[in-house]
Amino acid sequence: MNILISAAALLILILLVIVGIEAAGLEYFFGVFIPYMAVVIFLSGIIFKLIGWARSPVPFRIPTIAGQQKSLGWIKSSKLDSPATILGVVGRMVLEVLLFRSLFRNTKYETKPGQKLVYGSAKFLWIAALIFHWSFLIIILRHLRYISEPIPSLVPLLQNLDGFFQVGVPELFITNILIVVSLAFLFMRRTADPKNRYLSLTADYFPLLLILAIAITGIMMRYFTKVDIAGIKTFAMGLVSFKPVVPESINVIFYIHLFLVSSLLVYFSFSKLLHMVGVFLSPTRNLSNNNRSVRHVNPWDKPVRIHTYEEYEDEFRDKMKAAGLPLEKE
Amino acid sequence: MSDKKPTPEELFSTIDYKASEKDWSKPHIKFKVGTYNHSGVPKNVEYLELPNARKWQPSDDDWQLPDNWKEIIIDGIKERLDKFRSLKIFMDICVRCGACSDKCHFFIGSGDPKNMPVVRAELLRSIYRNDFTTAGKILGRIAGARELTLDVLKEWFYYFYQCTQCRRCSLFCPYGIDTAEITILVRELLNLVGVNIDWVITPVANSFRTGNHLGIQPHGFADSIEFAVDELEELTGVKVEAPINRKGAEVLFVSPSADYFGTPHYYTLLGYLALFHEVGLDYTWSTFASEGGNFGSFVSHDLMKSLNMKIYAEAKRLGVKWIIGGECGHMWRVLHQYMDTINGPADFLEVPVSPITGTKFDFAKSTKMIHICEFTADLIKNNKIKLDKSRNDHWKITFHDSCNPARAMGLIDEPRFIINSTCNNFYEMPENTIKEQTFCCGSGAGLGTEENLEMRLRGGLPRANAVNFVHEKHGVNLLACICAIDKATLPPLMEYWVPGVEVAGVHEFVGNALIMKGENERKVDLRGEPIGEPEPELEEKQ
Structure with missing residues (x-):
């Protein structure tokens, strides 16, 4: 059901463009208005969300510790997994964000005959997630060539690396294959395992399908349905220089690609995709394990109802006296 | 589990990971x-x-x-x-x-x-x-x-x-x-x-009123400590001092209340008493802060603060310089990650310095409270106590990292160092079940009741299974831990899933191995059981 709704939503998005372009001639709407609007919603959505998160304080320092604490000098502490310094926290966060270190820990367990549980390493989710995110990032960076003149030197470098194997004309980008394969895997693992199927929502399938569709339309334009690259570059440059022009020669598939990207941007700040930004603010990861050496202040700290020693002694004075315990008041 | 307790086989066979229900x-x-x-x-x-x-x-x-x-x-x-x-x-x-x-x-x-x-x-x-x-x-x-x-x-x-x-x-x-x-x-x-739930509310009410979750009143507390002192004398021949509510002591010692009222916690208490006496620590117990464990943390941040406040308040009233905390799990989550924030700053205390070794515990310079394992590890490292490891030879030990000391503090090597310094036979459980990946006893956070037993046995299964692994492989007969809830709830868990494995706190080994000045020849351990030789049934197993 969740998959069907996601697929249907995606289909509607695609049909909207086809009808809009082919039948209604809304090139300007889909080519200019929607992308601008999407970027505005994307940026303002993130800013809005960031402000929202930032407005709530971090009352307690609650890192999840994954290694030996810094205590006695002769015990080797774990600088990244139990970071006692800012530098350690930065290291932990960098590894978390760039290499998904916590996911790398992933294990799976199996039951074996004789009531035995066995734990083993499970790296597929980590590998697929890493491949997907890095491919996506490289692909986005490669797209800079459409919206910059002169093209930053990073772009040809990435293209050369990405097209290292020099197969076919135009040369095949490895990331194009990797993103599709990893997305397909991430989709399949949700449907294949009963646990994952149970916990997956429409909001989990939809972005996978959406990004897959974006990747596929991109690949189609590059390798199969040839499009007017020069025209697209002119168009894209027009958009980023705020002098939009809509050339005649652009194929509808480009509009589909662009509209799906716009949809992703709009969808971003209303969805779990916010993890891209939120991960930096997670208090179990971005705080150091120096709780007992540096005091953390809770800005909304307030007095609570307490039972004082005086009240306690008042209640138990006789018994304390009989037991020979020292008293404040005889 | 209403009428008849299912056998482990029966219980295990009911676990089904297929998620037969489709929609949560x-x-x-x-x-x-x-x-x-x-x-x-x-x-x-x-x-x-x-x-x-x-x-x-x-x-x-x-x-x-x-x-x-x-x-x-x-x-x-x-x-x-x-x-x-x-x-x-x-x-x-x-x-x-x-x-x-x-x-x-x-x-x-x-x-x-x-x-x-x-x-x-x-x-x-x-x-x-x-x-x-x-x-x-x-x-x-x-x-x-x-x-x-x-x-x-x-x-x-x-x-x-x-x-x-x-x-x-x-x-x-x-x-x-x-x-x-x-x-x-x-x-x-x-x-x-x-x-x-009652097993949170009633302990919180007790802690609020009497200072400990069992509701033990001050004279009852004094009785238990006195009893322990007598028992320790019987076992070792050494009469120790255990001051209570004494003003002007250097250190306040706070432990979970089960230590002086539960078994096997009690043997850990004997270990503390023996150790503090032997190194001549100038310390005091408190009846008002007679509970390190914080059931309030199982209800709300407010009640956590409300109960935790007694520790600093009592340190201030008694005029101590710093605080040591006993073996407890969630107690240390609160002490390490919350106490300084909710009830600090403890500016009336001094940075803890071991009077025996001179070690300055800089890592606790703000909270001014250290874990007893940190205190003891430092003593052992500096050769300040004499230990006879062979007195723990009747035990084959594995160590269960309690969730909070592991994942909230990173207290991982200290207890292991103590075990290795006091015992000859130590075996780790599989790596995916210990240290930061440790499995819970299944009964923490207020769930350790009789009426919840089936769920506890289920939740404790992964831990028990890992113990069973070393039990079968190395003949492990003792599960060590540093948490009062562990000590209360692991024994029935072991009895159910891994019969033949006892549970103990780390300072019980310290108490066994500790060579005290003027002690009698030790023939029995702190449990009163003969020392130095493995139990016969376990020898057969190997």
Whole structure:
């Protein structure tokens, strides 16, 4: 059901463009208005969300510790997994964000005959997630060539690396294959395992399908349905220089690609995709394990109802006296 | 588990990971006897001035909630979103990758898919979406939103009291989403409408009034300590001092109250007493702060603060310089991650310095409280105590990292160093079950009751299974730990899943191995059992 709704939503998005372009001639709407609007919603959505998160304080320092604490000098502490310094926290966060270190820990367990549980390493989710995110990032960076003149030197470098194997004309980008394969895997693992199927929502399938569709339309334009690259570059440059022009020669598939990207941007700040930004603010990861050496202040700290020693002694004075315990008041 | 306790084989065979139920969003809870806790008794709910004290049980159809309970809960969520960035982030960014799904001991032991940490959090997240997000308000169920109903509330009660706040899931989460944080906050919400369990409420009321969760009054406390002193003299021939409420001592010692009232905790207490005497520590116990454990942390941040406050208050009143804390799990979560914030700054205390070794415990320079394992490890490293390891030779030991010392502090090598310095036979359990990946005993956070036994045995299965591994492989006959709840709940767990394995605190080994000045020849250990030779039944096994 969740998959069907996601697929249907995606289909509607695609049909909207086809009808809009082919039948209604809304090139300007889909080519200019929607992308601008999407970027505005994307940026303002993130800013809005960031402000929202930032407005709530971090009352307690609650890192999840994954290694030996810094205590006695002769015990080797774990600088990244139990970071006692800012530098350690930065290291932990960098590894978390760039290499998904916590996911790398992933294990799976199996039951074996004789009531035995066995734990083993499970790296597929980590590998697929890493491949997907890095491919996506490289692909986005490669797209800079459409919206910059002169093209930053990073772009040809990435293209050369990405097209290292020099197969076919135009040369095949490895990331194009990797993103599709990893997305397909991430989709399949949700449907294949009963646990994952149970916990997956429409909001989990939809972005996978959406990004897959974006990747596929991109690949189609590059390798199969040839499009007017020069025209697209002119168009894209027009958009980023705020002098939009809509050339005649652009194929509808480009509009589909662009509209799906716009949809992703709009969808971003209303969805779990916010993890891209939120991960930096997670208090179990971005705080150091120096709780007992540096005091953390809770800005909304307030007095609570307490039972004082005086009240306690008042209640138990006789018994304390009989037991020979020292008293404040005889 | 109403009439007849199922055998381990039977219980194990009921675990099914297939998630036969297809859709988690429709709540339906059957309160099966053995898998939930009784409600808080009205007298103690009232004593703590918590709302809606009444006679009720979770299995009742009518929970006698206030008419505007939904409003109270939704307002409560709003207030907490504004106060805790953690909650906002954890509600917004979960991608449901499922990395946490099989990390929870309750899921592993029950197969109930709502015990997957991600789904446990979704139980709240779905309500959050419905009332606090644009997508949820517009798209409703499609966006994974659902309305708050009585059934949802019952589900919260059931599943957020099937979480021991052990934080194992948080370790594996790529964003560090911490179910313990969500559980604490949902329990706060439930308490706003008077939904709670007795094994949290009554210990909190006891701690509030008498200073410890068992409700032991000052003279009872003094009796227990005196009794322990006498017993230690009988065992070792050495008469130790154990001052109580003594002003001007250098150190205040706070331990979980089970140490002086429960078994096998008691042998750990004998270990503390022997050690402090032998090194001549100038210290005092306190009857007012006679509990390190903090049941308040199982209800709300406010009650955690309210109970924890006694430790600094008593340190100040008695005029000590710094504090040592005993072997306890969640107690150390509070002491390490919260105490300085909620009841500090402890500017009336001094940075802890060991009077025996001169070591300055800089890592505790703000809190001014150190863990007894840190204190003892430092003593041993500096050769300040004489130890005869062979006195623990009758034990083959493995060590269970208690959740909070491991994942909230990183207290991992200190207890191991102590065990290795006091015992000859130490064997680690498999690496995915220890240290930061340790499995909970299955009974923490207020769930260690008789009526909840089936769920505890299920939740404790992963731990028991790992113990069984070393029991079969190395003949391990003792499970060491540094947590009072462990000491109370691991023995029945072992008896059920791994018969033949006892449970002990680390300072029991210290007490056994410690060569005391003027002691008699030790023929028995602190349990009064003959030392130096393995038990015959275990020899056969090897």
